[in-house]
Amino acid sequence: MNESLLLGCGNLGRIILDGFLSNSMKISVYEKNQKIQKTLKKLNKRNLEIIDNLDGLKDKTFKYILLCVKPIDSLSLIKEINTKISTKFIFVSFVAGLETKKISETLKKNKVIRMMPNILVEVGSSATGVYTKSPSKIFKKEISNNFSFFGFLEWLKEEEKMNFYTALYGGGPAYIFYFLEILNKISCKNGFSKKRSQLMVESLLHGTSKLIKNNSQNFSDIIEKVTSKGGTTEKAIEFMKKEKTYEKINNGIRKASVRSKNITKLLNLEKL
Ligand SMILES: NC(=O)c1ccc[n+]([C@@H]2O[C@H](COP(=O)([O-])OP(=O)(O)OC[C@H]3O[C@@H](n4cnc5c(N)ncnc54)[C@H](OP(=O)(O)O)[C@@H]3O)[C@@H](O)[C@H]2O)c1
Incomplete structure (x- = not known):
């Protein structure tokens, strides 16, 4: 080339x-x-x-x-x-x-x-x-x-789709890191050292991506597999759903998308 x-x-x-x-x-x-x-x-x-x-x-x-x-x-x-x-x-x-x-x-x-x-x-x-x-x-x-x-x-x-794409996939790694950081903080707060928490959270990520590669199942099938009826994980997921976690993340992505549209407007008017 x-x-x-x-x-x-x-x-x-x-x-x-x-x-x-x-x-x-x-x-x-x-x-x-x-x-x-x-x-x-x-x-x-x-x-x-x-x-x-x-x-x-x-x-x-x-x-x-x-x-x-x-x-x-x-x-x-x-x-x-x-x-x-x-x-x-x-x-x-x-x-x-x-x-x-x-x-x-x-x-x-x-x-x-x-x-x-x-x-x-x-x-x-x-x-x-x-x-x-x-x-x-x-x-x-x-x-x-x-x-x-x-x-x-x-x-x-x-x-037009580029606004949504920028919001979800351009910034995507930051959202994953943000979630990992939350898990890390919770782990530290519950008595594990920073170093061990980081190691354990990393193993969650590595293992999950390996599992995705090895399985052709969709994400909700995998969630169902790791969530035993009446068990502990089910309680956490139930609570996250009740607290409208999906809606909150969706609203965050929407904010990023709107920001992308506003940058476009300003650039088109040469006012940035
Ligand atoms: N970072 C990401 O993950 C990511 C993902 C997708 C898309 N993007 C897009 O990629 C673009 C760059 O993002 P970035 O995070 O890499 O920004 P960045 O770290 O600020 O890098 C831009 C670089 O260009 C230099 N620069 C500014 N004006 C210049 C000029 N006239 N001639 C030559 N160099 C100049 C800047 O120098 P100074 O700092 O001295 O001004 C800076 O070193 C953005 O438009 C962003 O929307 C970024």
Whole structure:
């Protein structure tokens, strides 16, 4: 695959960069933050080039230009790219809330894709939402192949769905960690050390994901299997249901989705 250019190498960008590097794909990185720049330069990888400024790239060809900055920094950077690079490329945006239409207003002649991964790209297990306007079968196959190291891609038919996708799956690892943190705290409060609690909660997670892999049963079947009638777990689950845990989590996801929609509105009005 031809070289790609990564714009922004913070939390997500760094994970994506590591994926490119460990798959021996050539990549250039443009990162504003001096401290991160220094760290990247120390990596000293043959397939990595650190770019200090965007001048001098006018005729350079990139297969993908990957945008991985916060929404607030995104539009000005897209405008800068448009003036600094005149060759054709495929533009991939990871920015929450930024619509493909808004990007295309500036990068008129280039194909624009929107992706919403999560930090599980680091372990090749991100269910990544992807949207682009009217993709051909061949194009979808090419993108799925080139980004297979993310995990798997979920092609969205309507861009609108990206708000929900961002809310549930973009932030998904944080919700799982939040739940694990709750279990950890409860374990500590009940007399187990921090270290042992962490170990035991981790074993719950590892074991559960192994069980999911080994069983074709759905989640509610597994819950039923571990919940004996009249037993202790049943009591806890009954209580959680009565306390409307589902509704509370659903409302949390809804809040994230609304935030994504609001970012879109602000970006469209260029008021962020
Ligand atoms: N983190 C996640 O798990 C996740 C998941 C899905 C999607 N996303 C999306 O990915 C994007 C990046 O998120 P993040 O958490 O990685 O943010 P981040 O840690 O803030 O990383 C962005 C990096 O880009 C740099 N930057 C800002 N403006 C720049 C410019 N004009 N040129 C070059 N570099 C520039 C920032 O430097 P300064 O800090 O100095 O400004 C920062 O180092 C966001 O739009 C987010 O919606 C993130």
